[in-house]
Amino acid sequence: MNDLKLNPSPEFAEAWARSRSYGIDPNAFPSVLPVPASDLQQRIFANRLLLESALPYIDHLYRTVESECIVAVCDVDSVLLATRGERLPDEILKQHTTPGMCWSEPIFGANALGTAIAENRSVHIVGTDHYLTDLHGMSCAASPLHDEHGTVIGALAIAAYKTEHSPYMLGTVLSITHAIEKAMILKSQHYRTLLLQEKITETSNHLILITDAKGNIVHRNQAAELMMPVAGAPRLQDLFSEKSAPVVALLEQCDLTDFHEKLLHPVTGAECHxxxxxxxxxxxxxxxxxxxxxxxxxxxxxxxxxxxxxxxxLSTMGMFAAQIAHEIRNPVAVIKLAMQLMLGQEDFSEKSEKKGQMILREISRIEGLVNHFLDISRPQNPDFKECDIIELLRSTCNLMQGVFREANLRLVENYEEVGLLRADCDQLHQVILNLFRNAIDATPAGGEIELTVKRPEEEPDFVVIEVRDTGQGIPEDRLQDIFEPFYTTKSKGTGLGLHNSKAIIEAHGGDMEIESEIGRGTRISIWLPMCPEEAILD
Structure with a gap:
């Protein structure tokens, strides 16, 4: 117990009392080993924000202090994470300033690092205020480090020989600790901002790309990767044409706003704006x-x-159609009736009779056009009733058998039992007839038209009706307009059949899809709900 100071300064009385309670021999310097390397690495990683903030300050401090000293930062368990003390010759202190050493009070008694953390206050322990006799020749100042919530996460210390003691040592530690804590707050806020920006970027439906001045893409979010699935780190010029917005902005070094561009989706092939x-x-x-x-x-x-x-x-056209329909239908009906009477009652030359029949055909064509206009103006309100779709389709196919034979086409029917639907049978009959007519017109003699009814496993609440032909197909660039009113690929078509058919299906709560390939034919799929919402409301 030689040289042991039995009565420390009142400032450290409690620390000494704790040291005695731990059973520490003040005259025996503890022989301890650093924590295992794996443990130290985990501690360094867990305190990376602290170290990133503190290391620039302790490096600068150690470079500017000319005296022999130790600068150290530890975690909340008093385990040294980083130290600067290469100029200190004392072998014992060199050993115990190794990263991974623990300077807690239960091991070394009252000391600057351990006591600062234990009591959560700044301390300056000089000479005999150290509990261990071997530390009496030291002057050590330490201050706890706090996170942004005020929780102790470690401490910073400066240690020097007592001969190098300076009353400004504690002030230096306090100022540096304050700077480190401020730096941690700023870094923490910066990390949160970066994390928030990253989350916003990744969850955004917008395409976000960041490039350098040469157009090398340094970042693109998930939406951009889905739209442009190119492996590696491509350049803008590899993904876009020279007239596209990204390349124009790059080459002309200019800002752009609301630059409209059309692209084809690389997976679906659909046009994107x-x-x-x-x-x-x-x-x-x-x-x-x-x-x-x-x-x-x-x-x-x-x-x-x-x-x-x-x-x-369509609204304007419907009003127009409704206004002129009666004006046209009445005189057309009179002309048609008169021509039929003339052909039936009077004798005409063969040439005149052919002309009369031609007039009747054209009058019928006019009537068909007028009826199409009326279909546009008339809302498609289904009359929902129980509908046996298989029976409806079979009767429709029987009705069309003569037309198929005349066109030298083979009709293949595939029915899967789907049960009864709630639908307007008359309207569905109109839709199927229209699809059959289109398929017949598009398919050359000797071809095949296939009708399929099924209930897909992935969508059991729907019935799918497919009409497939082996005709010439529709060009890809025209598919997007195929349901538009007055759009037709036929020389004598009105362009209203598919539009009206889709309107009927949508009024049933369903949808109509089209797939086509040049030279291989066209497939139109009708999706009908088993019990549409409109039927439930009824």
Whole structure:
């Protein structure tokens, strides 16, 4: 117990009392080993924010202090995470300033690092205020480090020989601790901001790309990867044409706003409408420029706008059709009746009779056009009743058998038992007749038309009716317009059949899809709910 100070300064009385309770021999310097390397690495990783904030300060402090000293930072368990003390010659202190050493009070008694953490206050222990005799020649100042919530997460210490003691040592530690805590708060906020930006970027439906000044893509979010599934780190020029918004912004070094561009989706092949914003960002610290590109997929809204214009056009056309229908139908009916009477009652030359029959055919054609106009003006309101779709389709096929034989076409029927539907049988009959007529017109003699009814396993609440032909097919660039009113690929078609058919199916709560390939034919699929919402409301 030689040289043991039995009565420390009142400031450290409690620390000494704890040291005695731990059973520490003040005259025996503890012989302990650092924590295992794996444990140390885990502690360093867990305290990476602390170390990233503290290391620049302790490095600067150690470089600027000319005296022989130790600068150390530890975690909340008093385990040293980083130290600077290469100029200190004392072999014992060299051993115990190794990263991984634990300077807690239960091991070394009252000491600057352990006591600062145990009591959560700044301390400056000089000479005999140390509990261990071997530390009486030291002057040590330490201050706890707190996170942004005020929780102790470690401590910073400066230790020197007593001969190097300075009353400013504690002030230096306090100022550096304050700076480190501020740096941690800023870094923490920066990390949160970066994390938030990353989450926003990844969850955004917009296409987000970041490139360097040469167009090399340094980042693209998930939406951009789905739209442009190219492996590696491509350039903008590898993904876009020279007239596209990204390449224009890159080559002309300009900002862009709402640059409208059409792209074909690489997977579905559907046309997409993108509105691009491009911004050049200059980093003044390193004088580097970055191009930020944001592409908003406005396909849905473009289609909505298109449908709105179409609805307005159809509404106007419906009003027009309703106004002129009666004006046309009455005189046409009179002309048709008169011509039929003339052909039946008077004698005409063969040539005149052919002309009369031609007039009747054209009058019938006029009547058909008028009826089409009336179909547009008349809302498609189904009269929902129980409908045996298989029976309906079989009767429709029987009705069309003569037409198929005349066209030298083979009709194949595939029926799967689907049960009864709630639907308007008359309207569905009209739809199937129209699809058959289109298939017959598109299929050359000797071809095949297949009718299939099934209930898909993945969508058991729906019935699918498919009409497939082996005709010439429809070009891909025309498929998107195939349901538009007055759009037709036939020389004598009105372009209203498919439009009206789709309107009927949609009124049933279903949908109509088309697939086609040049030279291989066309498949039209009708999806009908087993019990549409409109029927439930009835």
């Amino acid at each position: 993108l509105f691009w914003d491009a911004r050049w960002v200059i980093d003044p610290m390193v004088q580097q420029t970055t191009l930020l590109l944001v592409g908003r997929d406005m396909t849905r809204y473009v289609r909505m706008e298109h449908n709105l214009r179409q609805s307005e056009r």
